[in-house]
Amino acid sequence: MPLTAAPTAEPAPPAEAILRRQRVRESAARTYARSFPIVPVRAHGMTVEGADGRRYLDCLAGAGTLALGHNHPVVLAAIRRTLDSGAPLHLLDLATAEKDDFTTALLESLPAEFAGGARVHFCGPAGTDAVEAALKLMQTVTGRRGTLAFTGGYHGMTAGALAVSGNVAVKEPLPSGGEVTRLPFPFRYRCPFGLGGEAGERVSVRYVERLLDDPSGGVVRPAAMIVEVVQGEGGAVPAPDDWLREMRRITAERGIPLIVDEVQTGVGRTGAMWAVEHSGITPDAMVLSKAIGGSLPLAVVVYREEYDGWQPGAHTGTFRGNTLAMAAGAATLRHVTANGLASRAAAVGRYLMTELTALQRQLPVIGDVRGRGLMIGVELVDPSAEPDVCGAYPADPALARRVREACLARGLIVELGGRHDAVLRLLPPLTITDEQAHAVLDRLSDAIAAAAPR
Numbered sequence: 001m002p003l004t005a006a007p008t009a010e011p012a013p014p015a016e017a018i019l020r021r022q023r024v025r026e027s028a029a030r031t032y033a034r035s036f037p038i039v040p041v042r043a044h045g046m047t048v049e050g051a052d053g054r055r056y057l058d059c060l061a062g063a064g065t066l067a068l069g070h071n072h073p074v075v076l077a078a079i080r081r082t083l084d085s086g087a088p089l090h091l092l093d094l095a096t097a098e099k100d101d102f103t104t105a106l107l108e109s110l111p112a113e114f115a116g117g118a119r120v121h122f123c124g125p126a127g128t129d130a131v132e133a134a135l136k137l138m139q140t141v142t143g144r145r146g147t148l149a150f151t152g153g154y155h156g157m158t159a160g161a162l163a164v165s166g167n168v169a170v171k172e173p174l175p176s177g178g179e180v181t182r183l184p185f186p187f188r189y190r191c192p193f194g195l196g197g198e199a200g201e202r203v204s205v206r207y208v209e210r211l212l213d214d215p216s217g218g219v220v221r222p223a224a225m226i227v228e229v230v231q232g233e234g235g236a237v238p239a240p241d242d243w244l245r246e247m248r249r250i251t252a253e254r255g256i257p258l259i260v261d262e263v264q265t266g267v268g269r270t271g272a273m274w275a276v277e278h279s280g281i282t283p284d285a286m287v288l289s290k291a292i293g294g295s296l297p298l299a300v301v302v303y304r305e306e307y308d309g310w311q312p313g314a315h316t317g318t319f320r321g322n323t324l325a326m327a328a329g330a331a332t333l334r335h336v337t338a339n340g341l342a343s344r345a346a347a348v349g350r351y352l353m354t355e356l357t358a359l360q361r362q363l364p365v366i367g368d369v370r371g372r373g374l375m376i377g378v379e380l381v382d383p384s385a386e387p388d389v390c391g392a393y394p395a396d397p398a399l400a401r402r403v404r405e406a407c408l409a410r411g412l413i414v415e416l417g418g419r420h421d422a423v424l425r426l427l428p429p430l431t432i433t434d435e436q437a438h439a440v441l442d443r444l445s446d447a448i449a450a451a452a453p454r
Contacts, residue, residue: 015039015051032060035404036413043070046429046436048413057440058413059428064232064264064375067291067341068332069429075294078331079324091321093122102326105333106292109273110302114282117305124317125297125325127263127289128156131226133315134285134301135160138224138257141309146222148208148256150185151192152234152419155226155261155287164226166234181219183208185231186243189368189379189392190419196390198240205246212254224257224284229275232264235418236370236377236425241279248281257284257307263299264375267291268336268430271346271373278372294328341430345373348437352376352426355441363445365452367393376426377418380448395422399451406447412440 018039026033039051046069048056061069068075087098099122107115121137123130139145149155149164156162162170163180184192184204191200193207211217227247231237251258260283265275269291272278276286284307289299297319336342353369356378360366367381380400381393388394400422407414407424417425428440 018051032415035415036408038408045069045072046432054411056408056411056413057428057436057443059426059440060413060415061427061429062295063290063415064269064427065290065293066295067267067269067336067430068294069431070295072332072335072431074331074335075328078294078327079296082324082327087323089323090319091323092318093316093320096321096323096326098323098326098330099321102330105330106288106300106302109267109333109337110286111274111277111282114276114286114302114304118302119305119308121301121303121310121315122320123299123301123315125293125299125319125322126156127261127287127299128158128161129317130263130287130289130299130301131155131161131164131261132158134259134287134303135164135224135226136315137285137301137303137307137310138259140314141307142223142255142257144221144223146179146181146220148181148183148222148225150183150227150231152185152187152231152237153226153228153261154231154233155228155263179222181211181222183211185227185234185237186240187237189370189390190388191390194389201240201243205243205250208247209250212250212256221254222256224259225251226259226261226287228261228265229278230265230270230372230375232375232425233417235379235423236375237418238270238370238372239279244276244279244281248279248283259283259285259287261287263287263289264427267333268342268345269373269375269427271342271349273337273342275372291332292329293322293325294330294332296322296325296328298322298325298329336430342373345430348428348432348434349373349376352437352441356444359441359445359448363448363452365396365399365448367395371426374426374428374430374432378424378426378444379418380422380424384453395420397422399453400424402451403447406451407443410443410447412443412447414444 040048041051042049048058123133151166153166155165186201186204193200193203285303356369364383368379371377380396382396385394397420400416414424417423
């Protein structure tokens with residue numbers, strides 16, 4: 001009898017095959033790939049197109065990296081111009097025209113009282129390395145070791161940066177990363193003191209001041225304090241301006257350098273070019289990454305010149321000289337400034353928060369709407385449970401996951417953060433149009449209504 005060939009399975013679609021290979025080949029630490037099982041093939045502005053032909057509005061924007069959205073013409077032109085010029089793409093920390101231009105654009109964009117006489121240190125390509133550099137610098141200059149950090153903070157995944165971050169789940173399996181004193185971050189919705197509002201903020205200030213001055217408080221004078229002006233991964237929790245000014249006063253009076261982490265808040269994201277401008281404080285150091293590279297990897301620490309206590313080679317890295325990122329970053333900084341995109345972020349952010357607050361009155365599963373500029377958090381809760389002493393209901397992470405999936409099904413990319421991963425985080429590019437803002441609200445409100453318990 002002639003042999004008959006067994007029927008062959010239909011070949012998997014390219015996207016499905018790619019996703020399958022990713023699951024097999026890549027580590028279990030995958031994050032965004034688990035949340036969004038899509039294979040992007042094209043992207044422009046706020047729109048991402050998957051291999052299946054579906055289009056999505058991207059409210060993640062590279063976790064805030066894409067200030068101008070995907071493949072902005074200004075960024076692409078800067079990259080092409082650099083490539084066509086024959087400029088070296090990798091030169092460690094040697095001087096280049098592209099680096100000189102980026103440094104000029106960066107210092108011109110920073111608050112004048114901070115930028116005057118400041119020093120710029122180029123780090124490895126990620127924000128976490130810039131945090132490490134800032135901590136090491138202040139330890140070197142002060143001769144002290146400890147750090148003051150805040151509940152809810154996120155500063156990166158390397159040892160020192162993770163030590164000053166607040167997320168317990170990623171820290172538990174690891175040995176201690178250093179001496180860190182954890183301070184309560186003011187959080188109006190979930191006040192650490194059970195007071196809420198301005199009362200909680202005032203207690204936070206008094207607590208920090210008295211702890212540092214208490215000879216039996218157990219806190220040896222630290223090398224630095226590190227703080228975010230708006231906690232990003234912590235759930236879009238803004239620090240009150242008055243509170244920040246008090247932290248600046250407390251640290252200055254006690255000779256403690258203040259490091260502000262602007263990795264996610266910088267380049268117009270919060271409605272000002274740099275988030276410190278809202279309060280008017282002048283830090284001793286600023287940690288910058290994400291948007292400063294114009295979508296490409298770049299990270300720096302900018303600090304006051306009196307702290308320039310490095311020895312040559314004290315903090316090095318092979319990939320400190322990313323020429324393309326410097327060109328793209330300089331173009332991005334200048335475009336954001338010239339086109340008033342920080343003000344645009346403030347205006348669109350106000351509109352989104354106003355509409356979301358109105359939606360909150362219709363959907364009780366929305367416990368809180370907060371943020372600044374285009375850095376917005378929508379916290380989902382269980383309104384059938386018992387509220388806490390401030391009236392906040394328990395977080396509902398299962399609902400948040402269902403809403404994220406419902407958003408993706410409706411063509412909207414929204415990621416989670418905050419305590420228990422129950423906060424929908426909106427980080428659209430600063431170039432978001434009015435039409436796109438309306439579409440985000442429509443899709444998000446529809447997704448929440450569909451996923452909420454009946």
